[in-house]
Amino acid sequence: MEQLSNQFNLLDAIPLGICIIDKTFKIIFWNKQLEIWTNINSQNIVGKNLLEAFPHLNSPKYTIPISSDLYGGPPVIFSTQLHKNFFPSYLPNMKPRLLHTTVSHYKCFIDNETYGIISVEDYTYLSYRVQEHKKMRDQALDEIERRKKVEEELRKSEQQLRELNATKDKFFSIIAHDLKNPIGAFKNVLELLYENFQDFSKEEILEFIEPLKDSSNQLFALLENLLLWARAQTGKIQLEPVEFNLTDLIKSNVSLLKLQADNKQIDLSYQLPERLMVFADFNTINTILRNLINNAIKFTPNGGKIIVSAKSQDENALVTVEDNGIGMNEETQKKLFRIDVHHTTLGTAQEKGTGLGLILCKEFVQANGGRIWVESKEGKGSKFFFTIPLANNI
Amino acid sequence: MELTVEHLDVIQEMINIGVGNAANLLNSLSGKHVKLSVPEVRIIKLGQLLDFFSSYYISQNLSSVTLTFSGPLSGSTKLIFSTEAATKLVVAFTNEDQDELDFDEIQAETLSEIGNIVLNSLIGSISNLLNINLNYSIPLYTTGTIDQILSSNTVLRENGILLFAKTHFSIETLEIEGDFILFIDMSSVPEFINSLNHFIEIGGFFTK
Numbered sequence: 064m065e066q067l068s069n070q071f072n073l074l075d076a077i078p079l080g081i082c083i084i085d086k087t088f089k090i091i092f093w094n095k096q097l098e099i100w101t102n103i104n105s106q107n108i109v110g111k112n113l114l115e116a117f118p119h120l121n122s123p124k125y126t127i128p129i130s131s132d133l134y135g136g137p138p139v140i141f142s143t144q145l146h147k148n149f150f151p152s153y154l155p156n157m158k159p160r161l162l163h164t165t166v167s168h169y170k171c172f173i174d175n176e177t178y179g180i181i182s183v184e185d186y187t188y189l190s191y192r193v194q195e196h197k198k199m200r201d202q203a204l205d206e207i208e209r210r211k212k213v214e215e216e217l218r219k220s221e222q223q224l225r226e227l228n229a230t231k232d233k234f235f236s237i238i239a240h241d242l243k244n245p246i247g248a249f250k251n252v253l254e255l256l257y258e259n260f261q262d263f264s265k266e267e268i269l270e271f272i273e274p275l276k277d278s279s280n281q282l283f284a285l286l287e288n289l290l291l292w293a294r295a296q297t298g299k300i301q302l303e304p305v306e307f308n309l310t311d312l313i314k315s316n317v318s319l320l321k322l323q324a325d326n327k328q329i330d331l332s333y334q335l336p337e338r339l340m341v342f343a344d345f346n347t348i349n350t351i352l353r354n355l356i357n358n359a360i361k362f363t364p365n366g367g368k369i370i371v372s373a374k375s376q377d378e379n380a381l382v383t384v385e386d387n388g389i390g391m392n393e394e395t396q397k398k399l400f401r402i403d404v405h406h407t408t409l410g411t412a413q414e415k416g417t418g419l420g421l422i423l424c425k426e427f428v429q430a431n432g433g434r435i436w437v438e439s440k441e442g443k444g445s446k447f448f449f450t451i452p453l454a455n456n457i
Numbered sequence: 458m459e460l461t462v463e464h465l466d467v468i469q470e471m472i473n474i475g476v477g478n479a480a481n482l483l484n485s486l487s488g489k490h491v492k493l494s495v496p497e498v499r500i501i502k503l504g505q506l507l508d509f510f511s512s513y514y515i516s517q518n519l520s521s522v523t524l525t526f527s528g529p530l531s532g533s534t535k536l537i538f539s540t541e542a543a544t545k546l547v548v549a550f551t552n553e554d555q556d557e558l559d560f561d562e563i564q565a566e567t568l569s570e571i572g573n574i575v576l577n578s579l580i581g582s583i584s585n586l587l588n589i590n591l592n593y594s595i596p597l598y599t600t601g602t603i604d605q606i607l608s609s610n611t612v613l614r615e616n617g618i619l620l621f622a623k624t625h626f627s628i629e630t631l632e633i634e635g636d637f638i639l640f641i642d643m644s645s646v647p648e649f650i651n652s653l654n655h656f657i658e659i660g661g662f663f664t665k
Binding site: 122123124127128131135136137138139140141142144145161164165167186187190193196197214 | 475482485486523526550551561562563564566567569570573574576577580582590591593594595596
């Protein structure tokens with residue numbers, strides 16, 4: 064046995080575990096590397112039967128393929144994941160060493176016998192490296208994910224800043240032009256009247272005052288919108304959704320603005336169900352309706368027609384303000400509702416505007432959980448739509 | 458000398474016997490019910506091999522296990538899997554969570570064992586039934602595109618017979634497909650055909 068074993072001594076010098084067995088599974092060689100890995104001395108194992116020395120190998124999943132190899136069949140692999148303990152071996156920390164085992168046969172030219180060579184490679188450090196690599200990859204993926212989030216937050220905050228800046232610009236532009244000019248005109252007319260009061264007849268004075276009255280109404284409406292909007296921007300408007308009949312609110316707005324429409328001989332009418340209960344903030348919906356009808360009057364020429372209608376659609380109330388006024392091209396439609404694009408158009412009677420009304424409408428509609436949009440054709444008229452949630456128990 | 462339809466039938470039957478042995482071994486290894494089938498074996502010309510595979514393995518990363526043999530017959534056998542199929546197969550045996558893109562060396566080593574069992578059974582069945590003793594190399598695991606996998610085996614560049622078969626693994630509810638290639642080197646083709654003829658003459662499977 065010793066002589067047989069000695070012919071394999073060369074295999075002590077390689078960094079692989081090598082065990083050689085004969086056809087009866089008798090161990091005839093056990094190299095130095097295996098001694099180190101298994102703590103089993105060559106002298107104590109050589110001569111023993113492999114299946115007796117390692118009883119767990121006495122199972123068909125080992126004996127069939129190994130026998131097949133010993134009788135001329137193909138080599139066999141026992142991988143670390145499926146065979147954690149082919150030759151039990153432990154690291155100093157008592158964790159199992161991961162060993163990859165291959166069995167192949169060899170025909171000895173001295174005795175012409177076939178021997179099985181069980182060669183064992185240590186995959187423990189490869190496995191650690193793979194795990195390390197995975198850990199690093201996971202960390203890198205986490206980092207990428209984190210950076211994406213930060214970038215997204217930055218993008219959002221930049222967008223908010225841009226909107227804030229646009230809001231500020233809009234505010235100053237309104238104060239600079241839309242308030243200053245009419246108040247300047249007021250001042251001039253009032254100075255003229257004050258200084259030359261005696262020179263004017265009562266009729267002439269009335270002529271001066273009449274446009275001031277219309278102008279002051281517009282100014283008041285603008286100031287009202289401006290204040291509401293300023294409050295909305297600073298988060299001071301608290302919406303208080305309640306159930307109310309939208310039909311009543313539309314009717315009251317139409318009747319309030321009827322006089323203004325009559326001045327331009329516009330036929331302002333409504334088509335409404337008797338009862339359309341919605342769940343929304345009363346004051347903001349009132350502002351939306353007033354602005355949309357006001358706008359329709361502004362952009363509808365003398366003798367035109369405006370219809371305000373409302374109906375329930377799915378879970379919402381759909382309100383439409385339709386006019387046969389001057390309408391808009393697509394480019395203008397895109398600019399509506401946007402704070403960052405300056406847009407105003409004079410009305411058909413040269414009424415001035417700020418574009419603030421529609422921005423306010425959009426904010427209020429959205430705050431009430433609805434949607435606002437427009438359909439319009441230049442020269443044919445416009446249709447403004449908005450939705451608000453219906454009350455649950457209508 | 459060329460393979461006839463009768464030869465192909467015999468090879469198909471030998472492969473079926475090998476597949477049965479492989480399934481038994483895989484059963485005892487995994488403790489699960491493994492069913493293996495090779496529904497059809499066909500001959501492919503070497504020049505058409507790359508085109509044939511490229512048509513359904515478009516720029517995919519593949520895993521393969523190769524076993525080369527020499528002796529009275531020389532050639533090689535290969536099992537090829539897509540990464541997805543390879544991962545499924547390894548996970549079915551190890552019961553470990555594994556994401557599809559994460560096919561590492563340790564998983565590859567496991568696939569080598571499984572692939573080797575299948576290749577051993579198939580080629581073992583052929584050599585046993587034909588009574589031919591072959592010398593085998595240690596199984597080789599390779600990864601890459603189909604181009605890289607096929608060119609990594611120099612034997613495939615020369616002339617010879619190339620047999621191709623789809624292999625189908627059913628492991629409980631899992632269905633996994635792989636491709637099996639058996640290449641017989643041109644110098645061994647006469648011996649291969651003679652052995653097949655002899656096998657048929659002596660009564661084929663009825664005498665075994």
